[in-house]
Amino acid sequence: MSKPAPVVTISQGTLRGSSGVDIRRNTFCKFLGIPYAKPPLGSLRFKAPLPPERWVGVLDATKEGDPCYQRDFLRNKAITGSENCLVLNVYTKKLPKPGDDLRPVLFWIHGGGYVFGSGSQIMYGPDFLVTENVVLVTINYRLGLLGFLSFEDPSLDIPGNAALKDQVMALKWVQKNISKFGGDPNNVTIFGESAGGAFVHLLMLSPMSRGLFHKAIAQSGCALNPWVRGVRGCHVVAEAMGLHEADDRTVYNALMQKTAQGIFEIQEKIRDRLLASELKPFGVVIEKNSREAFLEKEPLAMVLAGDFARVPLMMGYTVNEGTAYELFKKPELPEMPPIESTIPWYFGYDNDSPEAQVVADKIKDFYFEGKEYSKKTQSEKFTLLTDAHFLHGLYVTVISHINHAKSPLYLYKLVLETKLNFFKNLLDIKVPGPYHCDEIGYLFKNFTTPVIRTGSVEDISLRKFLRLWSNFAKFGNPTPEEYDPLLQSEWKPVTDTNLDFLYIGKTLTQMSNPDSERISFWKQLFSDSPAGKIANGSL
Template sequence: MVRPEVTVDQGTLRGSVGTDLRGDSFFKFQGIPYAKPPLGELRFKAPVAPDPWTGTLDATKEGEVCYHRDPFKPGGPSGSENCLFLNVYTKKLPGVGNHKPRPVLFWVHGGGFFFGSGNEDLYGPDFLITEDIVLVTFNYRLGILGFVNFEDPSLGIPGNAGFKDQVMALKWVQKNISKFGGDPHNVTIFGESAGGASTHLLVLSPMTKGLFHKAIAQSGCALNPWPRGTRGCKHLAPSMGLEGATEKTIYDTLMTKSVEEIFEIQHDLMKRSGPCEHRPLGYVIERSCPEAFIDDEPMKLISSGRFNQVPFMLGFTTAEGMLFDLFFKELGDIREIVPWSFGYEADAPETDLVAHRIQEFYFGDEEYSSKIVSKKYDMFSDCHFIYGICTTALAHASVSKTPTYLYRVSIETELNFLKKFLKIQVPGVSHLDDVGYLFKNITTPEIVPNSIEDTSVRRFVKLWTNFAKIGNPIPGQNDPLLPTVWKPVTNENLDFLDIGRDLVPRRNPYPDRMKFWKQLFAESPAGQGKPT
């Protein structure tokens, strides 16, 4: 087959041809620059629109990823600062037959804002592209490169550059996706983990109006405690040997560092973070900033209705907390489970009391041991993911004019990626396991037709692409893959769909556990309206 060519605003691209799960061909255009390289004076700054090129750009290979250490691969860190590239996958191009523009799925990768990319090692298009959609994946800046911020306005770095990269990629889609057969008026953003939190923040951002039309946040949202970053950069000083330095000095020093040296500073910074604190690097509120990515607290934006009111789907897996085995096996300081958003000081006696209540609720009088490891997973799941996701679903449903759908993933097969990688034996679906049903990855086994893996992939793909097409994941009961009804959340009922070997409508997930966290928050300084 002749290699496909497409002309976008910047110039002409030459792509390649792939084969999907069903054996059908599709077109691949990879390594497309969607912004200027963020180098030199553009380091840490908001992205700038890309320059045109002359001739034909080879779009048959993925672009460089942002410099990071990949926990799923051996070896040290790799990548580049020049990493703002995206990939487009499509079954048909305009002018080949009479085809209507197709819905666009825009994937935001996870990785805690510190690692990951949109590339095919984890996010191969082979499953989703079996449906009549156009898929976009991309990279954004990570760690200090994407999320450092300075309070000194003269430096022009208010923060959230990594999120502004995501906005720039969406703007590129609006300008160019029709050239690939995509519909710029029907774009669904979706992502998992940090990508799920990013998706929710894009919903809340004033910068994104009109750039997308539906959203799916998988295992992450803005109300989880971990996406929030620290305002200002003084916390960087100890990791740079610059205690007491001004922001200008810190900035000037960072600008002299290589990307490898910045990564080492970042590594030291992460080791210094403690309980009841924002993470060092994540989203920050940009108050009084004319080009703010997010300009107020997420819950205030939701409750006031000041967000992009689009059909919204979000959910979680049954054992999100298995994720933490990727980084540490032991429980550690129980105070670290007390969210900063509750408003406690790390060394306050109240913090110890709350930590003791959490430990008693999950473990009772038992000392923590491997025998009760599943309870550890429940605790991490609830604190870091499920409570915030359920709170988000109810909050959106109470004010939005568009539907909110909630799901729980309970399916366990050979496609559960992270649980298999970590060799975890206890029951439950880990964080990241759902991604293995939407994307082909480096561990995907051969999928036997009509196996549970095959059926589950087809079911996930159908749910997600139905939502992308019309904003309803199960529009009727005529599809044997989806033989049920999925009710949206209301401000009174937390209805959800359990996605297991069967699809089962349910209501109010883990009521006792959610009641416990709701009560903890209500009794906290933040829950009582005290400043935090």
């Protein structure tokens, strides 16, 4: 006889969920497609989200809601989703009974370069993490122009960062409702990868999200990565629509006449070249004339000043983060971007200036030693893109955190290669070492997950990952026990500029100063740059 479907009553009404089976063959409850904000339709398009509405009767929470309108990155010609996308999923081992202890909450923010992705089970299945006695939440948020369009004109009330305000609204929903699923609203850990990792860091910077979470894990992304920041999109969108030199209101009125497909077609015309030296055509902006801003200051200035939430933080990166370029670059772009385009825009150079060319020559000599790009130097290409797009920003973040915060910071480097490496299973690249997104396969079941045999390297590596991440969520320390026979290693927090980190391979090893020669190279480049001189070369 089958068990009755799980039912929960929250602030909006009653939900009927369903059951799943985790990798340890235990059942768990899942509630899918829960609205956490009012649908951003009609006059709410591009605007900050509003609180969710109540419903009458019982809401069917057995099916996932729509992702934001996007191109499917696995099936490039397929379009999926809708504008009605502000939904989340909750997974819990069991619903609480009177007297039960509430469990830590893990709140996942997906990546996807601002243009694709969702919290769906096909990518972020709960089957692994629910074994660790935590409550898991995955969310959808607005993407592309729908999530990142911004205007100067205050009367339009579209100052930008709607996607990040979506995430704040979802965190507010968690605070209000998660105890009904057995989750502890006073122990919420936000975590995300790539753009999701950057959003985690931005939530630490934003005054809007203070107090809504208690720990943070930023995987393969932070607010200081050069691809995070964007520009106000009016003139770019106007050109794409043939409305040359149109003002904000004209562009807005034209966009409001478009369908979601029409807005997507405009988005596709905008050149997002993913170059470190250029601000994105749409992305995170510093808000002006906003009634309630997500971000009013430059992230770099906030990080250097220590203006961020002082919560325990875990950060890390993979050997080949630069492989992200292969996923996002357009077919007409070169195999190797111009060297000068790898200089982060926040260094303060004019890309066409003689000074930028001098820096580009230094970068080429350091990474390619005078050789031209070819298949034989593909590894050097990915190392350069890793450092320019990911590692330097992470280093600045780490140093600032230990200079300003008393809360611990745990740093890792992923070198592990097994059949669970997610991105490496998709790309036809033979460069050794894990790729961008590869750690996802150790936290979530997804469409590439193989059969995991007990005692295999996949099984052992998976259990180690789950133990580290869930320990951090529970205790703010990934290795709280004096000795754990599974982990067999202590993960020490970073305490000074002699950077302690965990080397995550088939064994876990505590080491110091990851990639120190490359970090020193970029530290010097930044110190010598116009922006670095203003910052007194402190980093």
